[in-house]
Amino acid sequence: MLAFFLCANTLFAYFVTENNYTQQQRVLKSLDIDTSFLNDPILLSMRDDLDLYRTRHFLNILERGYQFVPIVRQMIADAGIPDAFLYLAMTESNFSARAYSSARAVGLWQFMPYTGRKFGLVIDEYVDERRDPIKSTEAAIKFLQYLHDDFGKWYLAAMAYNCGEGRVRRAIIEAGTDELSVLLDPNKKYVPRETRNYIRKILTMAHLSGSADFIIGHDGDYLMNQGSSSTFAPIIVPGGTTLSDIAKSTGLPVKIVKEYNIHLNYFFTPPNVKEYVVYIPYDKKSLFTQNFKPSDGSEAFYVHVVKKGDSLYEIGRRYGISYKVVKDFNNLSSNTLRINQKLIVPVAKPTTKHYVVRQGDTLGSISRKFNIGLNELMRLNNLTSTVIHPGGKIVVP
Template sequence: MLRIILVLVLLIQSSDAFLVTQNNFQEQVKVLKSFDIDSTFLKDKTFISMKDKMNRYRTKHFLKVLEEGNRFVPYLRKLINDSGIPKAFLYLAMAESNFAPNAYSKAKAVGLWQFMPATAKHFGLKINTYVDERKDPIKSTKAAIKYLKYLHNIFGKWYLAAIAYNCGEGTLLKAIKRAKSDNLNVLLNDRKRYLPRESRLYIRKIVMMESLANSADFIIENNSDYLLNGGSAETFAKVEVKQGTSLGAVAASIGLSLKEIRSYNPQLRYDFVPPAKGKYTIYLPYNKQADFKQNYNPKKSNNRFFVYRVKKGDSLHKIARRYGINYHIIKDYNHLKSKWLRIKQALIIPIVKPSMISYTIRKGDTLGKVSHKFNVAINTLIQANNKRNSIIRVGEKLVIPQMQ
């Protein structure tokens, strides 16, 4: 969490003047009120001392974080504004992760909002073989809003919800019990240390970040005028694709690199969407939405993918026959140097959309022989012909899937 603490006060030498201007004073009072905090908090000694520490932090870093966050921040801001929670909670995400969807902590917290696995799942985020929705900027923000509302229902004040988000419900409840008060000034007492140091700085950090990020004076004085309008336009679009779709195929259709489209979809663990039934929503640059509608043809995208976990007794040959493909395809897709496999090893299995031919059963044929003849798995033949078992009759016509 050291990196997060270092972003704490991130601001400029000229901010002394910024903090005392009437407009900024009123802005800070407004933010404090939204958190259920009295305006006298502006006299908090630690908050004031932050001004003296400004020269230890890089303004350029703060502004860079704002700039890099502009890919998703406009949409996140709208979600938060529409939710009824304090607008300044947007900067809780900045404090937690620097607006980085792939942020990861030693405590196994992940994403923009630094969700732990259990909390993420409790608030509806999926974490499985194919996705980690803690990294999904939109879904994780919706989950964070639910979580903050839940904490507000427990503690009754937004500043307590923010502190609980940082240190946990149990830690805050113990702190309130020890302090015999939920008053912010009491809980933030640096001498009594009712709360961990990071939690004592948390509200101060959010208020400071929100005030500076929304200060035209601050932005202009640091030659970053372009940030003033950076969040006003839509920056990404949501489109639906079929199960198992390759991100590479989508990227090629809109003239992007695979790396770029992956950066818009950090929730995906692999270069394809989950193979679950139905459609899956992915994110694209907003200016590529028209290209997608015009150029992407799902019928031309024959490949679909899923992940197979190696079991005892498996081999590349057995797995390949099971799915009716050559074992070299599996080996190549997974960049395997040999045919040796490990139990529970994850293998990407590319399934190619088949075309069909017809075969009439002859005397002496068995389903096994037909399977070998056309290099198609027996189970695939059974499924393609809606058969209940492997029994066949002379003269019977079988549909044979042919991999293209």
């Protein structure tokens, strides 16, 4: 993955300026689409609409993508898939890693949880890598290659990416062909309307993004040289590293480091892995290398879910730290808590001790006393039953 960032530094600006018609033909051929599709009336209408009425919105999307587009473009090129798929991401998310749909699709490539995990993305309590522009692009490339292997044509892979493999298979069977012009028939409706326009949107965005006349003609000259070099760099830190430690080493505010790492659910890297890749501004990499000192590993993090009756003071007392530490670490502006609110509690890594069972104790009461789940307590003690006896010893954290 680091190699992609090195390559991105030498990329030219990500707007293609070749002959307009030649560029359009090349894009269609790369997607296995006959060049006669350039005359499709709905495609022409989309281009005119964007050219006349929505140019500022379109240019804003291009500007938003400058941060990671050079790297994503290079990854797509290295994978040998059509470069027009850069605009599949643009169609899916408007080049926003924060994008979220009502169907629970997330990130630059709008992965659903199941598909994201299937193609290697981690989605858990600590991280949602669907929002990681690099890892999600790696997953999207694998997914598109998988779909192409299945359907044999890139435009079918794109359609399946949008509406699902099963829907495209049924459409081909119903239509008796996989010809694009037939599958897009608005009267037969072999595929949903959104999918019928999906390929057209990708082609429209590829066409206009590759047109110097369009960019300059709508006062977008400033975009022509953006995206020509990397704006952020990957760094490897130990699991459980706080973003504040990274920020201190680079002289950046914590909120800026978090902006570069919106795939992290909290202000620290996953504590359940040995190391993890995060991103910082490219021009801060040398500062980080000089100043960053890894933690000694003595600190751990608990995710505490607020229950009825909890207070900051009580939570701090339970974990053996000041309530002010809990408040500051979670950037709380007041002491008011909400039921089911999640708080991160930084504590010294737990050690274990032996608790001597007393008369009246049950395994359940001991688990509540030491704030540990019953199943976890049984696992620590290699117990297959909840039966315990006075005088016995139970290992507890």
